[in-house]
Amino acid sequence: MIPVFFGMTALVFFLSNMTPGSPIDAMITPEMNVEDIAILEHKMGLDQPIYIQYFKWLGRLFQGDLGNSYRTGQPVIRAIAERVGPTLILTLTVLVLAILVGVFLGVVAACKPYSFWDTLASGLSFLGSSMPGFFVALILIYVFAVKLGWLPTGGMYTNANTHSFGDFSKHLILPVVSMALASAGNYIRQTRSAMLEVMGEEYVKMARAKGMREQVVLYVHALRNAMLPIVTCIGMSVPGLVGGAVIIEQIFGWPGMGSLMVLSVTYRDYPVIMGITMYITIAVLLTNLAMDFVYAVLDPRIRN
Amino acid sequence: MEDTVLLKVDHLRTFFKTKTGVLPAVNGVSFTLKSGEILGVVGESGCGKSVMSMSILKLIEKYGGKVQEGSSIELQGRQVLGLSEKVMCNLRGKEIAMISQDPMTSLNPVFTVEYQMVEMICRHTEMTKKEASAHALFWLKKVGIPEPEKRLKEYPHQLSGGMCQRVIIAMALSCDPKVLIADEPTTALDVTVQAQILDLLRKLRDDVNAAIILVTHDMGVVASMADNIMVMYAGRAVECGTTHQIFKAPKHPYTQGLLASVPRMDKQEDKLYAIPGNVPNLTQKIEGCVFRERCDQCVGKCAKEAPPQFLLDGGQKVRCWLYEQEAKEICDE
Amino acid sequence: MKTEKNNKTRNVFIKDAVGRFVRHKVAMVSLCILVFEILVIVFLPLIIKLDPYSSYPGQFGVAPGGQFIFGTDDVGRDVFARIIYGGRVSLSVGFISAIISACIGVPLGLLAGFYRGVIRGIIMRLVDIFMSFPALVIQLVLVMVLGASERTLTLVLGLLGWTSYTRLVYSKVLSVKEEIYVEAAKSTGATDFTQMVKYILPNSLAPVFVTFSFAVAGNILAESGLSFLGLGVQLPTPTWGNMIRDAQTVSTLMYRPWMWIPAGVVLVITVVCINFVGDGLRAALDPKIKI
Numbered sequence: 030m031i032p033v034f035f036g037m038t039a040l041v042f043f044l045s046n047m048t049p050g051s052p053i054d055a056m057i058t059p060e061m062n063v064e065d066i067a068i069l070e071h072k073m074g075l076d077q078p079i080y081i082q083y084f085k086w087l088g089r090l091f092q093g094d095l096g097n098s099y100r101t102g103q104p105v106i107r108a109i110a111e112r113v114g115p116t117l118i119l120t121l122t123v124l125v126l127a128i129l130v131g132v133f134l135g136v137v138a139a140c141k142p143y144s145f146w147d148t149l150a151s152g153l154s155f156l157g158s159s160m161p162g163f164f165v166a167l168i169l170i171y172v173f174a175v176k177l178g179w180l181p182t183g184g185m186y187t188n189a190n191t192h193s194f195g196d197f198s199k200h201l202i203l204p205v206v207s208m209a210l211a212s213a214g215n216y217i218r219q220t221r222s223a224m225l226e227v228m229g230e231e232y233v234k235m236a237r238a239k240g241m242r243e244q245v246v247l248y249v250h251a252l253r254n255a256m257l258p259i260v261t262c263i264g265m266s267v268p269g270l271v272g273g274a275v276i277i278e279q280i281f282g283w284p285g286m287g288s289l290m291v292l293s294v295t296y297r298d299y300p301v302i303m304g305i306t307m308y309i310t311i312a313v314l315l316t317n318l319a320m321d322f323v324y325a326v327l328d329p330r331i332r333n
Numbered sequence: 334m335e336d337t338v339l340l341k342v343d344h345l346r347t348f349f350k351t352k353t354g355v356l357p358a359v360n361g362v363s364f365t366l367k368s369g370e371i372l373g374v375v376g377e378s379g380c381g382k383s384v385m386s387m388s389i390l391k392l393i394e395k396y397g398g399k400v401q402e403g404s405s406i407e408l409q410g411r412q413v414l415g416l417s418e419k420v421m422c423n424l425r426g427k428e429i430a431m432i433s434q435d436p437m438t439s440l441n442p443v444f445t446v447e448y449q450m451v452e453m454i455c456r457h458t459e460m461t462k463k464e465a466s467a468h469a470l471f472w473l474k475k476v477g478i479p480e481p482e483k484r485l486k487e488y489p490h491q492l493s494g495g496m497c498q499r500v501i502i503a504m505a506l507s508c509d510p511k512v513l514i515a516d517e518p519t520t521a522l523d524v525t526v527q528a529q530i531l532d533l534l535r536k537l538r539d540d541v542n543a544a545i546i547l548v549t550h551d552m553g554v555v556a557s558m559a560d561n562i563m564v565m566y567a568g569r570a571v572e573c574g575t576t577h578q579i580f581k582a583p584k585h586p587y588t589q590g591l592l593a594s595v596p597r598m599d600k601q602e603d604k605l606y607a608i609p610g611n612v613p614n615l616t617q618k619i620e621g622c623v624f625r626e627r628c629d630q631c632v633g634k635c636a637k638e639a640p641p642q643f644l645l646d647g648g649q650k651v652r653c654w655l656y657e658q659e660a661k662e663i664c665d666e
Numbered sequence: 667m668k669t670e671k672n673n674k675t676r677n678v679f680i681k682d683a684v685g686r687f688v689r690h691k692v693a694m695v696s697l698c699i700l701v702f703e704i705l706v707i708v709f710l711p712l713i714i715k716l717d718p719y720s721s722y723p724g725q726f727g728v729a730p731g732g733q734f735i736f737g738t739d740d741v742g743r744d745v746f747a748r749i750i751y752g753g754r755v756s757l758s759v760g761f762i763s764a765i766i767s768a769c770i771g772v773p774l775g776l777l778a779g780f781y782r783g784v785i786r787g788i789i790m791r792l793v794d795i796f797m798s799f800p801a802l803v804i805q806l807v808l809v810m811v812l813g814a815s816e817r818t819l820t821l822v823l824g825l826l827g828w829t830s831y832t833r834l835v836y837s838k839v840l841s842v843k844e845e846i847y848v849e850a851a852k853s854t855g856a857t858d859f860t861q862m863v864k865y866i867l868p869n870s871l872a873p874v875f876v877t878f879s880f881a882v883a884g885n886i887l888a889e890s891g892l893s894f895l896g897l898g899v900q901l902p903t904p905t906w907g908n909m910i911r912d913a914q915t916v917s918t919l920m921y922r923p924w925m926w927i928p929a930g931v932v933l934v935i936t937v938v939c940i941n942f943v944g945d946g947l948r949a950a951l952d953p954k955i956k957i
Contacts, residue, residue, distance in 0.1 A: 033794050037795050037799065044808070158941060159883070161887050161937075163890075164933065170919065171919060268798060269800065273802070275802055280914065294810050306807060313799070
């Protein structure tokens, strides 16, 4: 965990140093000569060895200082804070929906192989992994927003006056479905194969021989053990989920960090880009930590 | 000891549909089991013993097998094969219990011993969780587990193989079943532990007067445990009799071969005897006796017609043409 | 003599695997579709005249029909021609970047599995780090730094996609390493390198092909995603992704579906077929899976 943390942050730091321009560019005036610039660099700590700069940068990070946006001049941290909420709502809803649908369909597919449910689940799973989220989004917009007019084409609310839960939900549906399809497809496949493998185990046979009802055998004995690889898969899908959010937010004009990312890339607003990347890094690391905790809860063999 | 017939199996046939054809894993097996009796079912791997056990519990369908029409399994006079799954679930564990080959994998790794035992006890009795827990503890003591209070709260991976098997035996007997099917209960255990587990089973049989079907490939195990023995080959019973009869005077060439294969301490042997050949491919129809290819005593008739089971003096049954003359009658097949 | 036996076993294994793949109907159909597609993309421009770059004067946003099978886009370019040429770009980016990833990932996996210890520690930590990053975000940053073009995109996707190979090869090497014939080679004095390349590598390779096909599909999707955002292959070079980009304007989305739907459909079909082929490979190489 710790080495991964330092590795990731070091990578982000390295990347941010690769971006053209330096923090002092804004401060250099035409009257300055080389020595003045050197003094300025020294004042900013830019002449120190790279690892010292890295730790100082980390330090500033933990104090919330991510620099200022090239585009707006505002502190990066404020721009991120404004946008975190919508992205979190979007990604968490997608995660929950995809897990519920994916795990349920996966279990059903495993218990009734080659049935209608199994075919549906497998079909959905394939579609999810093969159709890019943005294409799904466009088709959904075309069908539901444009042709049928049932749902809005984008944004988080219809206008400033309609901040109701109902209006918000209507705007949330299409983005969530676009993203959830790919994730659910993945979870269906993982759940199905994990369940199939567990269902062949001796303790499942023993549970049946004990006279436990089939539902208990499946959902208590089998699923509990299948959850381990499923949870691993969910944990590993989180980075992908974050990436998917970028494109979906862009298409739907969802005011989250993803669309801010695209905006900043277009404007070459490096501080914001690095700030978002940093934020995502920390979020992913926290997710990994949470996953480790969940494993310990699920599997007593790991607890020692 | 009462002599009631607890289990009566007649013409049991279980088959699997495979890509290469229909596989009759159990092909017409009949036997009775009386209370207090230990029936040893012996045979090589693949002879259908485990499929038979699963068929009796009506579990084989979940694993791809089908019990054929015309088979009959009567548990205390009640026809099992016609029962619904719901009723069957009530029977399993309560009237008839099973323990399996590998104790380490037969317990769910994510639940404690207590949870798995209490779950079963509460399922089949009216006890509360607390009462069930006490009952589980009682049984753990009864199977001879040291420090049972501690073990109750532990997880399967913290127990040794022998202790796991004791837990499983305790669990299987905790709801007082009349019949216990022990499917290779000692195969995965060390020899010393084997002896302990077998002693335990014998003691428990005496205590609760349950009947045990002891399935194994080990002749030594049945010699010390079983009252009666049924020798299986390729899904059929080829010889049945009391343990004394089978060991003193094995009639079927296969039984003779099995006994000859057991290494002996009192004889000098250069080479261990093994029955030549392999179990035939059962998906293909076999003309005549199914053991023909490996038999060193077969006669002309063996190739043309499959022998029925002959009943001999003393109650021994053999499925072999060699005993056609001395047979008292032909057992109904 | 041990190697001869192993070579023979391997040949039988390959024959078996090919047989199993052929029986996997869906994979075979997908493979045929893909081969047909690749043939069209490569050879059609040589047979008929296709120009994806020139604007046909006066033919802006024309619906399909007559000269233009899929109509024209806003600037008057032939959509069908752009799909064919776009296919060249999308497929080549997908394949080449997957190859680059394999060239990085497989050796790393071999090293990690063979040497264990510190080397394994470093390599697997790197895998953890790279896998934890949201791929798209790092791709965006790198593309921004290096500039967006077909070449940099291929490089970026290649440099970021090696982790799945490493993980796979690492676990395969662990099991193969314990085999007798490797021990035999070691005892006859084979160098580390020989052991790795001659004995361990060929036997660890099968799953790599499966990963490769899924990697190609994934990279094609990644490229189209980046191009869709305008941060991938730049116009006027067509790629399926940047053709779908046009749909972001409402008028194109609603009134000129021929400009983006065909590109999307071709993209989906291609990726689906590659995924099915990958599935077929996986079934073919693992005898335990029933077909």
